[in-house]
Amino acid sequence: MRKLREEDLHDYFEIMKKDEVGKWLGTSRGKTYEETKLLIDKFSKQWEEKGYGVWAVVDKKSGELLGHCGLNFLKETSEIEILYAFDPKFWNYGYATESARAALEYAFEKAKLDRIIALAKPLNIKSSNVIEKIGLKFVGIKEYFGLQLKYYEIFNNKINY
Template sequence: MIVKTHNLYLRRFTADEALLILDLNADSAVTQYTHDPIRDIVHAEEILHQVIIPQYERGLGRWAVFLAETNAFMGWCGLKYRPELDEVDLGYRYHKAFWGKGYATEAARASLEYGFNEAKLQRIVGRAEHANIGSLKVLEKSGMQYIGDETVDGCDVRTYEALAVNFIKEL
């Protein structure tokens, strides 16, 4: 387990959990703003082994999120180093059944705390498309500050950041 909160626990994905990723991405509402559909189980395995698991070596990662009360897989949340931008970003994705209940904000905040307190990061960014109101609310409620609009990966996004010095003061 990486992080435990009041309602959730976040842990590393295991090498045999590609089906969790495939099932999550099978819902077009979940991937509406992500622009990275998972085609099939082979593709999900590639994402797991080439993108998700290698981040764990850095002490970061997109972690599997579970509801503590039932052990239900909810989705993922966590931190990812993006070498092309030389930054760490906060990302998350959940099954629709868990939207609008505050769980994404709870996991995002816990991920930020982990990033600053455990990984000793100084800055974490988060981005969402302008139309993705739910994700924008998560970024704001988790304590990140809006810093501007930009185009990243071919998408127009709102960019937020959290700085260790400012974030730790809030806690």
């Protein structure tokens, strides 16, 4: 895992433009080239301002971009969510779980955050499974981004893998 860079834009867009990926995100569709560029800019700015953010997840051997995972500050609520998105060709290999665990460890050990949330569309069973596998607890359904989403949370003193 490393920070997303401007030179990732083409490969990142190739992942994020897919409706199969986007249907599970807030937009419910694949992202445009401009939206993808703005996302990289947002994530870079958050790293500078907060000291945490979203990483590119890359294959150790080939360097191929698999997707993203990390910590996203929600301005609307001042909460920090763990999030991830991967190219569908890399689904079901454990990358989301492995990278989300690393992000959670970073959140609590390096960034010294007290609480992390996760959000998932109710029909996104795979994402809910990852969220629960890394230790977040289901709290209920809450509205975010105009959507009814499954809401999970974990506190720094309750991390168990």
